[in-house]
Amino acid sequence: MRDVAVVGVGLSEWGELWGRSIRDLFVEAAVNAVDDAGVEPGRIEAIIVGCMTGGLFTGQEHIGALVADYFGVAPISATRTESACASGGAAFRAGLMAVASGYHDVVLVGGLEKMTDVDGGGATRALAAASDAEYEAYHGVTFPGLYAMMARAHMAKYGTTREQLAMVAVKNHLNGSKNSHAQYQDAVTLEQVLGATKVADPFGVLDCSPITDGAACALIVPARTARRVAKGIPIRVTGSGQASDTIALADRKDLTFLRSTAEAAKQAYRQAKCGAADISFAEVHDCFTIAEIMVTEALGLVKRGQGGPAVEAGETAIGGRIPVNASGGLKSKGHPVGATGVAQIHELVTQLRGKAGKRQVKGAKRGLAQNMGGTGASSTVHILEVS
Numbered sequence: 001m002r003d004v005a006v007v008g009v010g011l012s013e014w015g016e017l018w019g020r021s022i023r024d025l026f027v028e029a030a031v032n033a034v035d036d037a038g039v040e041p042g043r044i045e046a047i048i049v050g051c052m053t054g055g056l057f058t059g060q061e062h063i064g065a066l067v068a069d070y071f072g073v074a075p076i077s078a079t080r081t082e083s084a085c086a087s088g089g090a091a092f093r094a095g096l097m098a099v100a101s102g103y104h105d106v107v108l109v110g111g112l113e114k115m116t117d118v119d120g121g122g123a124t125r126a127l128a129a130a131s132d133a134e135y136e137a138y139h140g141v142t143f144p145g146l147y148a149m150m151a152r153a154h155m156a157k158y159g160t161t162r163e164q165l166a167m168v169a170v171k172n173h174l175n176g177s178k179n180s181h182a183q184y185q186d187a188v189t190l191e192q193v194l195g196a197t198k199v200a201d202p203f204g205v206l207d208c209s210p211i212t213d214g215a216a217c218a219l220i221v222p223a224r225t226a227r228r229v230a231k232g233i234p235i236r237v238t239g240s241g242q243a244s245d246t247i248a249l250a251d252r253k254d255l256t257f258l259r260s261t262a263e264a265a266k267q268a269y270r271q272a273k274c275g276a277a278d279i280s281f282a283e284v285h286d287c288f289t290i291a292e293i294m295v296t297e298a299l300g301l302v303k304r305g306q307g308g309p310a311v312e313a314g315e316t317a318i319g320g321r322i323p324v325n326a327s328g329g330l331k332s333k334g335h336p337v338g339a340t341g342v343a344q345i346h347e348l349v350t351q352l353r354g355k356a357g358k359r360q361v362k363g364a365k366r367g368l369a370q371n372m373g374g375t376g377a378s379s380t381v382h383i384l385e386v387s
Contacts (some may be wrong), residue, residue: 002225007230008037014214040230050091056126084130088341089371089380111342112215112357164308184336212334239383241267276300341371
């Protein structure tokens with residue numbers, strides 16, 4: 001297997017983009033990625049794009065052919081991947097394997113979602129497709145409700161407090177206020193989070209990631225040729241893991257632990273020949289505030305049950321022991337579900353190049369991205385390092 005490097009990354013505009021289509025968003029991100037890399041689009045051999053549910057959100061399936069057509073690179077291979085909210089991470093892993101295996105030399109990995117072309121009820125129904133349709137969604141359980149159950153279980157088992165959950169949102173909005181790509185660039189106070197409109201106890205609306213339109217892309221090539229074929233500073237992909245768990249919460253042995261994340265991390269650490277203590281910073285799937293706390297524990301960045309106290313102590317802030325979600329995370333940056341995993345790679349590359357501006361993590365040498373589908377039924381973990 002060949003070593004692989006990311007040589008270009010790009011984002012589209014993110015937010016509630018009423019006047020833009022799913023194809024427009026992808027092309028913007030793709031153009032930004034190839035411009036960053038300095039690679040002509042004609043050199044791209046394949047596109048792999050993550051999209052959770054284009055059909056339910058926009059009525060558009062057959063996403064691979066769509067983006068190849070509108071980016072002007074057909075008839076190359078173009079494939080869509082789906083793993084719920086981990087679709088972007090799964091696309092990146094598929095692209096990584098295509099290059100590592102030698103099957104392709106230049107692959108454009110993308111992720112996209114256009115979530116605002118339906119009303120709130122339509123968005124809720126589309127997202128519910130990532131849960132167990134027969135045993136959860138059919139009975140009216142939504143993702144805020146599912147994660148609220150996980151939060152209550154964590155609070156009961158470990159003493160995690162409502163204030164510690166809110167501190168995740170405060171931290172990530174502060175980080176997002178320094179990110180020009182973020183959907184929400186306003187800092188929030190602890191009092192605002194605690195006093196926000198209730199969604200599902202213990203969550204208020206500021207504990208929940210938003211509905212977002214957006215796309216992200218990354219261009220990957222063999223590491224040995226990266227400096228020759230691209231102008232962008234290459235960042236090596238040294239570890240990759242993917243795992244799954246029961247799709248329904250009722251079938252979990254422990255509602256407070258994300259087994260798929262722990263297993264994916266084990267694979268990635270082993271491949272990268274490192275451990276949690278060697279990670280400089282992480283971008284993790286904070287779809288709800290409890291998710292960041294549980295993910296940091298499953299990754300081994302903090303001890304089990306200590307995710308809440310770690311946030312309270314400032315360990316996961318920029319400048320702390322292990323900065324988490326310096327981009328603002330899903331909570332502030334936004335969460336166009338199919339794009340999130342690739343956008344995390346964009347942030348890792350930006351940080352490792354030392355180009356993150358006011359949110360730059362000092363001494364960033366090794367970054368980790370964790371992307372998750374549903375309530376953790378699927379998870380990907382990738383580790384990137386400076387070449």
